[in-house]
Amino acid sequence: MKLGVKKLSTAVRLALSLGAVIAVGASSTAFAQDTGNQSTQDTASQNKAKTLQTVVVTGSHIRRVDLETSNPVVTIDAAAIKATGKLTLGDILQDLPAVTGGNTNPQVNNSGGTGGSTVGLRGLGAQRTLLLINGKRIINQDPNSIPADMIERVEVLTDGAGSVYGSDAIGGVVNFILKKDYQGATISTNYGVSDRSDGQSRGVQFTFGQTSDKGSIVAGLDYNKTDAVLAKNRKFSQNAVSIYGSANTPLYTFIGGSTFPPHGYIQLPGTVANPSKGIAASGLAGQYGCGIVAANPGASGQNTATDYHCFGNSDKYNYAPVNLIQTPQERTSLFVNGTYNLGEHVTAYMDAYHNKTSSGFQLAPSLFGTLFGGKISKDSYYNPFGVDFATGANAFRARLVSAGYRSANFGSTTDQLHAGLKGDFTLFNQDWNWDAGFGYGHFSQNLITRGLPNQDKLNADLGPSHLDPATGQVVCDSGASGCTPFNPFNLFDPNSVKALQAAAVPAISNAFSIEKIYSVDVNGGLFDLPAGTVQLAAGADYRHEYTSSTVDPLLLIDPATGNCTLGSQCSSPLSGQYFTREAYGELFIPVLQDLPFIKSLNVTLGDRYSYFSSFGSTNDVKIALEYRPINDLMLRGTVSDVYRAPTIGNVFGSAISDAPKLSSDPCDGITTAGNPACVGVPTDGTFVNQDVKRGQQISGIASGSKFAGFPLGPEQGKSFDFGAVYSPGYVPGLSVSADVWRIYLNNTITNIGAQTVLDQCAAGVLKFCPLITRQGLTSANPGQIVHIIEPTGNLGRTDVSGVDFSLRYKLPQFWFGNFTLGMDGTYLSRYDQETAPGTAGNVVYHDAGHFMPFGSSQAAACPSGGGICLFPRWRGQGFLNWNLGSWDASWRMRYIGRFQNGSKNASQDTHPAYALDGVVFKYGATVYNDAQIGYNIEPLNTRVDFGVNNLFDKQPPFLYANNTLNANTDPSDFDLQGRYYWARVTVKF
Numbered sequence: 006m007k008l009g010v011k012k013l014s015t016a017v018r019l020a021l022s023l024g025a026v027i028a029v030g031a032s033s034t035a036f037a038q039d040t041g042n043q044s045t046q047d048t049a050s051q052n053k054a055k056t057l058q059t060v061v062v063t064g065s066h067i068r069r070v071d072l073e074t075s076n077p078v079v080t081i082d083a084a085a086i087k088a089t090g091k092l093t094l095g096d097i098l099q100d101l102p103a104v105t106g107g108n109t110n111p112q113v114n115n116s117g118g119t120g121g122s123t124v125g126l127r128g129l130g131a132q133r134t135l136l137l138i139n140g141k142r143i144i145n146q147d148p149n150s151i152p153a154d155m156i157e158r159v160e161v162l163t164d165g166a167g168s169v170y171g172s173d174a175i176g177g178v179v180n181f182i183l184k185k186d187y188q189g190a191t192i193s194t195n196y197g198v199s200d201r202s203d204g205q206s207r208g209v210q211f212t213f214g215q216t217s218d219k220g221s222i223v224a225g226l227d228y229n230k231t232d233a234v235l236a237k238n239r240k241f242s243q244n245a246v247s248i249y250g251s252a253n254t255p256l257y258t259f260i261g262g263s264t265f266p267p268h269g270y271i272q273l274p275g276t277v278a279n280p281s282k283g284i285a286a287s288g289l290a291g292q293y294g295c296g297i298v299a300a301n302p303g304a305s306g307q308n309t310a311t312d313y314h315c316f317g318n319s320d321k322y323n324y325a326p327v328n329l330i331q332t333p334q335e336r337t338s339l340f341v342n343g344t345y346n347l348g349e350h351v352t353a354y355m356d357a358y359h360n361k362t363s364s365g366f367q368l369a370p371s372l373f374g375t376l377f378g379g380k381i382s383k384d385s386y387y388n389p390f391g392v393d394f395a396t397g398a399n400a401f402r403a404r405l406v407s408a409g410y411r412s413a414n415f416g417s418t419t420d421q422l423h424a425g426l427k428g429d430f431t432l433f434n435q436d437w438n439w440d441a442g443f444g445y446g447h448f449s450q451n452l453i454t455r456g457l458p459n460q461d462k463l464n465a466d467l468g469p470s471h472l473d474p475a476t477g478q479v480v481c482d483s484g485a486s487g488c489t490p491f492n493p494f495n496l497f498d499p500n501s502v503k504a505l506q507a508a509a510v511p512a513i514s515n516a517f518s519i520e521k522i523y524s525v526d527v528n529g530g531l532f533d534l535p536a537g538t539v540q541l542a543a544g545a546d547y548r549h550e551y552t553s554s555t556v557d558p559l560l561l562i563d564p565a566t567g568n569c570t571l572g573s574q575c576s577s578p579l580s581g582q583y584f585t586r587e588a589y590g591e592l593f594i595p596v597l598q599d600l601p602f603i604k605s606l607n608v609t610l611g612d613r614y615s616y617f618s619s620f621g622s623t624n625d626v627k628i629a630l631e632y633r634p635i636n637d638l639m640l641r642g643t644v645s646d647v648y649r650a651p652t653i654g655n656v657f658g659s660a661i662s663d664a665p666k667l668s669s670d671p672c673d674g675i676t677t678a679g680n681p682a683c684v685g686v687p688t689d690g691t692f693v694n695q696d697v698k699r700g701q702q703i704s705g706i707a708s709g710s711k712f713a714g715f716p717l718g719p720e721q722g723k724s725f726d727f728g729a730v731y732s733p734g735y736v737p738g739l740s741v742s743a744d745v746w747r748i749y750l751n752n753t754i755t756n757i758g759a760q761t762v763l764d765q766c767a768a769g770v771l772k773f774c775p776l777i778t779r780q781g782l783t784s785a786n787p788g789q790i791v792h793i794i795e796p797t798g799n800l801g802r803t804d805v806s807g808v809d810f811s812l813r814y815k816l817p818q819f820w821f822g823n824f825t826l827g828m829d830g831t832y833l834s835r836y837d838q839e840t841a842p843g844t845a846g847n848v849v850y851h852d853a854g855h856f857m858p859f860g861s862s863q864a865a866a867c868p869s870g871g872g873i874c875l876f877p878r879w880r881g882q883g884f885l886n887w888n889l890g891s892w893d894a895s896w897r898m899r900y901i902g903r904f905q906n907g908s909k910n911a912s913q914d915t916h917p918a919y920a921l922d923g924v925v926f927k928y929g930a931t932v933y934n935d936a937q938i939g940y941n942i943e944p945l946n947t948r949v950d951f952g953v954n955n956l957f958d959k960q961p962p963f964l965y966a967n968n969t970l971n972a973n974t975d976p977s978d979f980d981l982q983g984r985y986y987w988a989r990v991t992v993k994f
Contacts, residue, residue: 061140061528062074062160063140063160063162064162064164064178065591066169066542066544066591067542067609068438068528068529069593074641075607075609075629075630075631075642075643076164076166076629076643077162077726077728078162079103079161079811080158080159081097081159082157082158083156083158085884086153086156086159087989088886088897088939088950088952089897089935089937089954090195090935090937090950090954090989091954092153092206092208092231093122093148093229094122094148094149094151094156094181095110095121095122095124096110096122097159098122098159098161099122099977100882100899101126101161101829102809102829102830102880102882103161103809103831103880104124104125105125105127105833105876105880106130106868106874106876106977107125107130107867107873107874107875107975107977108122108125108131109122109131109977110123110977111149111331111332111334112977112981112982113971113976113977114236114330114971114976115328115366115971117332118329118332118364118366118413119147119364119415119417120332120334120336120363120364120415121150121362121364122147122148122149123146124136124179125868126161126163126176127163127175127176127177127748127805127807128176128805128836128868128876129748129750129803129805130176131868132173132649132652132754132868133175133176133720133868134146134173134174134176134177134178134179135166135170135172135173135174135179136148136178136179136180137170137178137179138180138181138183138423139180139181139182139183139356141423141444141522142170142444142446142548143444143446144419144421145360145419145421145448148179149336150338150362150417151181151358151360152225152338152339152340152358152360153210154193154210154212154225154340155225155227155340155342155358156184157182157183157184157185159179159181159182160179160180160182161179162174162178162179162180163176163177163726163744163746164645164724164726164746165177165643165646165647165723165724166645167613167625167627167645167647167648167724168591168613168626168627168646169589169591169611169613169627171587171615171625172615172617172648172649172719173649175649175720175722175748175750176748183223183342183356184212185223185342186214186216186221187212187213187214187215187216187223188214188215189213189214189993190211190212190214190994191210191211191212191991191992191993192209192211192994193208193211193989193990193991194207194208194209194210194990195207195208195209195210195229195987195989195990196988196989197987198985198987199234199984200958200983200986201238201239201982203232203234203235203238203982204231204233204331204985205232206229206987207230208229208230209226209228209229210226210227211225211226211227212224213225219345219346220343220344220345220346220352220353221343221344222342222343222344223342223343224340224341224342226337226338227336227338227339227340228337229335229336230334230335230336231333232331232333233329233331233332233367234329234330234331235326235327235328236325236326236327236328236329236972237326237327239981241961241974242325242974243325243326244260244323244325244326245263245321245323245324245325246258246260246261246963246965246973247260247261247262247318248921249921250921250924251921251922251923251924252923252925256924258965260323261318261323262323262324263322263369263372264321264699265374265402265403265404266321266322266403266404267403267406267497268300268301268302268403268496269403269493269494270297270299270316270320270374270401270402270403271297271298271299271316271390271394271399271401272297272399272400272401273296273390273399273400294315295315295316297315297316298314298315298316299313299314299315299316300312300313300494300495301313301314305492306492306494306495307386307388307389307494307495312389322404324368324369324404325972325973327368327410328367328368328972329367330976330982331981331982332364332365332367333364334363335362335363335364336360336361336363337360337361338358338359338360339358339359340356340358340359341355341357342355343355347426350429350430351426351427351428352426352427352428353424353426354423354424354425354426354427355422355423355425356422357420357422357423357424358420358421359418359419359420360417360419361416361417362417363414364414364415364417365412365414365415366413367411367412368411368412369404370406370410370456371404371405371457371458372402372403373402373403373404373458373493374401374402374403375394375395375398375399375401375402376396376400376402376702376703376704377460377568378460378464378568379394379460379467380394380395380464380467380468381394381395381467381493382467382468382470384468384469384470384482385468385490385493386471386472387467387470387491387492396566396780396791398784398785398786400786404496405496405505405509406496407497407505407506408456408458408506409455409456409506410455410456411454411456411574412454412455413452413453413454413455414452414453415450416450416451416452417448417451418447418450419446421445421446422443422444422446423442423443423444424442425440425441425442425443426440426441427439427441427442433531433532435529435530435531435538436529437527437528437529437530438529439525439526440526441524442522442523442524442525443521443523444520444521444522445519445520445521445522446518447517447518448517448518449515450515450516450517451515453511454511454512454514454560454571455511457509457512457560457571457574458508458509458510458571459509459559459570459571460568460569460570461570462487462507463504463508465483465488466488466489466491467491468481468482469483470482470490491504510559513557514554514556514557514560514576516552516553517552517553518551518552518553518653519552520548521548521549522549523546523547523548524545524546525545525546526542527542527543528542528543529541536595536597536598536599537605537607539592539593539594539595540592542589542590542592543589543590544589545586545587545588545589546586546587547585547586547587548584548587549582549583549584550583550584550653551582551653552580552654553578553579553580554580556578556659558570560574560575560576561576561577562575562576562577562659562660562661562662562706564577564712566704566791566792567704567705567791569662575662576660576661577659578659579658579659579709580657581653581656581657583617583653584617584618585616585618585650586615586616587614588613588614589612589614590612591609591611591612591627592611593607593608593609594607596608602634603632603634604633604634604635604636605632606630606632607630607631608631609627609628609630609631610627610628610629611626611627611628611645612626612627613626615650617719619650619656620650620651620717620718620719621718623648623650623721624646625645625647626645627643627644627646628643628645629641629642629644637731637732637733637734638731639729640728640729641728641730641744642725642726642727643724643725643726643727644725646721646722646724647721647722647724647748648719648720648721649720649754651717651754655709655717656710656717656797658708658709658712659708659709660707660708660712660794661706661707661708662704662706662707663704663705663707663795664702664703664704665702665705665758665759665760665793665795666696666701666703666859667694667697667760667763667790668760668861669697669760671763671764671767672686672767673692673694673697674690674691674692674693675688675692676688676689676690680767681766681774682763682766683767683779683788684777684779685779685780685781685784685787686779686788687782692788694789694790695786695789703759703790703793704790704791704792704793705759706795707756707794707795708795708796709796709797710796710798712794712796713796713797713798715797716799717798717799719752719754720750720751720752720754721751722748722749722750722751722803723748723749724746724747724748725746725747725748726745726746727746728744728745728746728809729742738814738815738817739815740812740814741810741813742809742810742811743808743809743811744809744810745806745807745808746806746807746808746809747804747805747806747835748805748806749802749803749805750802750803750804751842752800752801752802753800753803754797754798754799755798755800755801756795756797757796757798759793759795761840762776762777762793762795763777763793764840764846765841765846767846768841768845768846770841770844770846776793776794776795777790777793778791778792801838801839801840802838802842803836803837803838804836804837804838805833805835806833806835807832807834808831808832808834809831810828810829811827811828811829812826812828812829813825813826813827814826821889822889822892823887823888824885824886824887825885825886826883827883827884828881828883828884829882829883831879831880831881832878832879833853833876833877833878833879834853834878835853836853837849837851837853838850848912850863852874854877854903854905855876855904855906855913855915856873856874856875856876856905856906856915856928856964856975857874857875857876857915858873859873859970861914861916873970873975875904875975875977876904877901877904879902880900881899881900881902882898882899882900884896884897884898891941891942891943893938893939893940894937894938894939895936896934896935896936897934897935897936898932898933898934899933899935900930900931901931902930903928903929903930904927904928905925905926905927906925906965907921907923907924907925907926908923908925921965926964928964931959931979932959933954933955933959934955934957934959935954935955935956936952936953937950937951937952938950938951938952946994947990947991947992947993948991949988950989950990951986951987951988951989952986952987953984953985953986954980955980955982955983955984956984958983958984959980960983961974961980961981962975962979
C-alpha cells in the first residue's frame with residue numbers, strides 16, 4: 006500500500022540516491038585537497054568548527070549545531086519538572102496546551118484505575134503520539150511508568166514525523182532524554198495533601214552517578230504513593246445529576262441516578278395478574294397506574310401488592326458518592342543509565358528501568374437484571390408476580406449493594422532495556438557517527454476484580470423453589486448442591502444478603518506484552534557546499550511485538566449474549582503478534598548562506614519504507630525548509646506523510662462487554678419491512694426503542710477486527726507545519742515563535758460505536774448488519790435491542806488544524822533578582838470528524854470548541870475510545886521564574902478556554918437525543934494558578950521546596966450529561982482535588 010503522493014516520494018528517494026552518488030565523486034576531491042597546503046587561517050577555522058558540539062534534536066536523525074530547526078519542539082527540563090511538585094511525568098505532560106481530547110490519568114475512575122496516564126498531542130489520542138527514550142521506542146506508552154528522576158529533559162515535537170520515527174508519530178513525539186555525566190548522590194523526600202485533608206501523596210527519590218574517562222553511570226530508586234479521594238468529599242461530584250428539557254421547554258435538574266436501584270425496577274406488561282398475591286386482573290397498570298414498580302423500603306416484596314409503588318425519580322440509585330475522583334496508586338522504580346568506552350572510537354551503552362505500579366478503581370455496587378442475562382423463575386417461592394423475568398421477556402433490574410462495591414486492583418510491571426554500541430569514524434573527510442542497538446521491553450499486568458456476583462449462581466438461586474414443610478426452609482426444586490434461594494424483591498433480607506455475599510467472588514486475569522527491536526543507524530557529512538556540509542542519516546530496524554492475555558473463567562464472555570458468569574466487565578483472551586522491517590534515509594542540504602536577505606537556506610528530505618506483517622508496506626516522505634532572511638528570524642515549514650499501523654489490540658482484540666447508550670434508533674415508527682437494521686421490529690408504526698427513550702444503556706460487545714470479520718489497514722494522512730521564530734538581537738534573551746499547523750487522516754482506526762453500527766446498517770452498508778441482534782417479533786418486547794457488536798475498523802476522516810505560539814524572555818538582571826517568563830498556547834481552529842465518508846450515513850462533526858459527553862454521537866469518535874472528550878479552542882500555560890542568591894520561586898498558570906455543550910444545529914448537537922434537544926450550555930474559561938518557593942541551605946547541601954497547586958482552589962465546571970460523567974465533569978482536563986499543598990527536601994552528597 007502506498008501512502009502519500011507518488012511523485013513526491015520518488016523525488017525524495019532520487020535526491021537521497023543522488024546525494025550518495027555525489028558523495029563518492031566528491032570524496033576524491035576532498036582527499037586531494039587534504040594533501041595540499043592550506044592556509045593557517047583555513048586550518049584554524051576547521052579546527053574551531055570541529056569543536057562545536059553537534060546534537061540530534063527530536064524530529065530528525067541529522068546531527069546539528071543549531072538547536073532551533075525546522076521542527077517545532079517544546080523542551081521541559083529537570084528543574085521545571087521539579088518545580089511542579091508533581092510525582093509523575095504524565096501529570097506534567099497533560100498540562101501542555103497541545104495535549105487535549107480525553108486523555109486518561111489517575112483522576113479517571115470508570116474505565117481507568119490502572120494508575121497510568123496517556124498523552125494525546127493535537128487531540129488525536131495517545132495512539133497517535135509516540136513516546137521515546139533517547140530517541141528509541143518503549144513498550145509501555147504510559148509516561149507514569151518512567152521514573153522522573155532519571156530524566157534530564159523532555160522534548161515534545163508537535164509535528165507529524167512518520168518518515169523519521171515510523172508508525173504512531175502523527176500528533177507528535179514525546180522524547181525523554183536521560184541524565185548523563187552525573188556526579189555524586191542525591192536523596193529527596195516529598196509530601197503532599199489536599200486542602201480537604203485527603204489525597205495524600207508521599208515519595209522518596211535516590212539518585213547517584215559517577216563519571217570518569219572510561220565512562221559514566223547514573224542509577225537510582227524512585228518511590229511514590231498517592232491515596233484515593235472519594236467523590237462524596239467534593240460538592241460537584243457527590244450526586245448523580247440529571248437535567249431534562251429542550252430549547253423550547255423548561256429545563257429540569259434533579260438528583261438522578263441509575264435505574265438499577267437496591268429496591269428493584271420491575272417492568273411488566275398490563276396483562277400480568279396474580280390475584281392470589283393481590284395483583285388485580287388489570288395488571289400493574291390497573292393496580293398502580295403505571296407499568297414499572299419498585300419495592301417499598303422494608304417490605305418483604307412477596308406477600309401483597311401493597312409492597313410496591315410506581316417507580317419514580319426518587320427510586321433511582323445515586324451511585325456517585327462511592328466513586329473515586331482520585332484513584333489510589335503506588336509506584337516503585339529502579340533505573341540505570343551508563344556508558345563504557347571500549348576504545349577511542351567505540352562506546353558501549355545501556356539504559357534500563359524497572360517499574361512496578363499498584364493501583365485500582367472503585368465503583369458503585371454491581372448491577373443485576375435481565376438486561377445482562379439475569380433470570381427469575383415464575384416458580385420461585387419469592388416471586389409474587391407469577392411470570393418469568395428474563396431477556397426478551399419481563400424486565401427486572403436491581404443494585405446488589407450487599408455484594409459490596411465493584412473494585413479492581415491492578416498490578417503492572419514494566420521492564421525496559423536499550424543496549425548497544427556506538428561510535429564515530431571519518432569518511433569522505435567528514436565526521437560520522439554510528440549506533441547498533443537492541444531494545445527489549447516487557448509489560449505485564451495482573452487484574453483482580455471484586456464485587457461482581459456469580460450470575461450463574463444467582464440465576465440458579467432464583468430458579469424454581471418451594472417451602473419445605475418438614476424443615477420450614479425454602480429449597481431449590483433442583484436440589485442442586487449450593488443452591489440457596491433468596492428474595493430478589495427484598496435484597497436487604499438477611500438471607501438475601503448472605504446469598505449475594507457468597508456469590509460475589511474475586512476474579513483474576515492477566516496479560517503481558519513483549520517488544521524486541523534491532524536497529525542500526527549512521528549519520529554524518531557527505532561533502533561540503535558553499536553553504537555548508539550536506540549530511541545524511543540512514544538506518545534500518547526490525548521490530549517484533551507479541552501480546553497475550555488470560556481471562557478468569559468467571560469473566561469469560563458469551564459472544565452470543567455479551568454476558569458472562571459475573572454479569573459485567575466480561576472479556577475474552579487475546580493472543581497476537583506482528584513484525585516490521587523498516588529502512589529510512591534523511592538528507593540535509595544547506596542551499597545558500599550569507600547572501601543578501603539569505604542568512605541561510607536549508608532543505609531536509611526524508612523517506613521511510615516500512616513493511617508490516619499485519620497488512621503490508623508503506624512509504625512515507627518528508628520535506629522541510631529552514632530560511633533565515635536575517636540572523637534574528639527563521640522561517641520554517643514541514644510537509645510529512647503520517648500513518649498509524651493497526652496494533653495487536655486493533656487486530657486481535659478479544660470480545661469485551663460494553664454498555665453504550667444510543668442517541669436514536671432508525672427503526673422507531675417504521676411502517677415498511679425490508680430494512681436489515683430493523684429485523685424483528687413491528688412495522689405497524691408503533692415501535693419505540695425503550696432504551697433510547699429512557700436514556701438507558703444497552704448491551705454492547707467491543708472487539709478487534711478479526712472477531713467482527715472486518716478488514717483493517719493503516720490510517721494515512723499528511724501533516725503540515727509552517728512557522729517563524731524571532732529572536733531579536735536588540736532585545737537579548739527574548740524569543741517568540743508561531744506555527745500554523747494542520748493534520749488530516751483518512752481511514753482512521755476506531756472502535757466503531759453501537760450508534761454508528763446501527764446507522765450504517767440502516768443506510769445500506771450491509772457488513773454492519775450481522776453485528777445487530779434484536780428481540781424477535783414473537784418475544785415480549787419485539788424489536789428491542791439485545792446487543793450490538795462494536796468492531797475495530799477503518800472508518801472516518803479527521804481534519805485538525807490550529808496555531809501554536811510561544812514566548813521566552815530572560816529579563817535583564819535586577820538588584821532584586823533574576824526573572825524569566827514564558828508562555829505557550831494553542832488555538833484550535835478546526836477539529837472535524839467524518840463518521841463514514843462516502844456513505845449515505847456520513848456526518849461531519851465540527852468539534853472545535855465543544856464538549857462531547859458519553860452517549861452523544863460525537864463521543865463515539867473521541868480519540869480516547871468513545872468515552873468523553875473536550876476540545877476548547879484555546880489552551881495555554883505560562884510561567885514566571887525568579888531567583889536571588891539561595892532563593893528562587895515560580896508562578897505557573899494553566900488556561901483552558903471557553904467551550905460549549907450542545908448546539909442549535911441538530912446535526913451538531915452533542916447531547917444524547919433522548920434529552921436537551923437544542924439546549925446549549927456555555928462554559929467560561931478555567932484558569933489554574935500554581936506557586937512554588939525554594940531555598941538552598943548551602944552549608945548543609947540541602948534544598949527545601951514548598952508549593953501550592955491550584956492556589957485559588959478553582960473548582961471544575963459542572964457538566965450536565967445525565968448520569969454518564971464520572972464526577973459530573975471532565976477528569977481528563979480539569980483538576981478535581983482542589984487546592985493542594987506539597988513540600989520537598991533534597992540533600993546532595
